[in-house]
Amino acid sequence: MGQDLPLTGIRVVDYSHFLAGPHMSRCLAAMGADVIKVERPSGGDAGRAHGYFKDGQSGYFLQQNMGKRGICVDVRDPRGADMMMRLVETADVFVENYRPGALEKLGLGYKALAARNPRLVYCSVSAYGHTGPDSKRPGFGLIAEAKSGAMAQLGTEGEPPPLLRIPIADMYAGMHGVSAICAALFGRVSSGKGQHIDLALYDCMISIHDYAVQRYTFSDGRELPRRTGSDSPETPIYGVFPSSDGYVVIAAQVDDAWARLANLIGGAALDPKFATPAGRAAHYMEATAIVKAWSSALATRDCLAALDAASVPSAAVQTIDQVLADPQVEARQMMVEQDHPVLGKVRLPNLPFKFSDCDTTPRRVAPLLGQHNMEIARELGIAESEIADMQRESILVNEPAADS
Structure with missing residues (x-):
């Protein structure tokens, strides 16, 4: 009999959207954490509106949110805010990727939540981080990829540099977040306290340079990488x-x-x-x-x-x-098939880590909007009558398919 998954018993509140945060919490779910995705009425995670679509469901959202339970709650209402705080008090990890300062206005910043739960590991992902002259500026992975110098090394001289077409900054930030969260949880064993992890897409892209920065600094600023198309003239072939x-x-x-x-x-x-x-x-x-x-x-x-x-x-x-037809992909089980309540069978990319003595195959398909509202509200001790009132007054919201 295999071991429990390594993060069994850890609860994660995922208050993130789009990609870096959701990918991070998806990885934590695969390693055994109980990840509860919290979405806002009425459309939920903005990733739900990002294609490719089938029968109204976003493949983008399905890939980055498998393995999680999901609620949709209006935290601006006092009853929704109370439910959120009850949830945070049961959590080990909180993940968010809003512009610095945005969640403080909702009472969901690190200081407020740490006061309620000092053991909370709180991971923030933003374009530029919570310090520095650009900290309040909006941004996405594309912005970090351009500013970091990575894009300037792509393509052919005299032409605009191409888009990377895969979300390097977001995915790299998500993976760094997993590492930092696991380290903070390990550190909490001896300290008894959580802490705030401040992770920037831009920082992640700066750190990924393996050659360009050294070339510039070691040459005392004389040499910059050139755009060389499909070849590498400095290190052929x-x-x-x-x-x-x-x-x-x-x-x-x-x-x-x-x-x-x-x-x-x-x-x-x-x-x-x-x-x-x-x-x-x-x-x-x-x-x-x-x-x-x-x-x-x-x-x-x-x-x-x-x-x-x-x-x-x-x-x-x-x-x-x-x-997808590559035998190596099949042998490594890098595609996962799931049963979706609306779409039926879906196939999506798996995560790359393999453990020798436990199975990280996703146990859940990504949640429908508000699919687990009642289940989690009951776990938090909220009375049935209050749950019914919150549903009737659209403080708890779910898509129609979640009713069945």
Whole structure:
């Protein structure tokens, strides 16, 4: 018999929306936490209005909120505020991602909630954090990606840099939040107290730089990264190469991988001037042209087979349909199938962590709006008559499908 999930017994109040906060609390739910998503009347989490849609349900919302229970309560009403405070008093973690200062106006800032529950770990995610000259400015992941210098390294010189098309800043912040929350919970064991975690999308994007910042600071400000399209001139061979029917990526930037690739290609690739990283960088255009000429003469399958046989790291540039048909994705159970009360069977991306002695497969589909209003109100000791009044007066709200 396996262990309990590592966060079994931890209760999380998720008062976040869109992506960074919901992804963070989704991860905590997968690790065993009882996550209660709190939404505002009448539309709930703004992510519910973000596509792709099927039968009025947002796949975006379903992916980031699986594993949670959900309530929809008007915290501006004294009865809704009382219910929220009762919930916070039972919680170990509170997650929010509003602009700094917004929740203080509702009585839901860290100081107010910590006064009610000193053991509370309170995690705030915002564009710029709670300090600094930009702290009050609005922002999304796109803003952080642009300001951080990451976007300036993408695309081709003379053209606008492309959008990343995947939410790097939000997802990276969410993952950092999981780490910080777990650390704070561990620290609480000895201290007996919670604390406030202040997490900024912009900070996360600054921290992700693995090379560009060092290049600038170590060169005393003389060198800035250039936009180089699909190649990496400073560390060839490392980039995207054409095949006869698509594209492959090849990572032969280290000497032993390059030696194997050169032996595979033969001819001009074996020239000693390419034998070192400095030599390949100095003759980048020539080395890249040799590899492109070789790869473009082969179909993707044949190109990859040859590279695999030579132990040169490589992969096809896959489209989403190819990803979902990939045997590796199936073997790693990276798609999860759930039964949704409106949509029936749904398939969504799973989380990447695997534990040896417990199963993190999501137990719940994402909640319908207000699906667990009555269940959680009863758990908090609210009288049936008061629950009925709150429903009638739209202090507790749910979508029609949650009634069935």
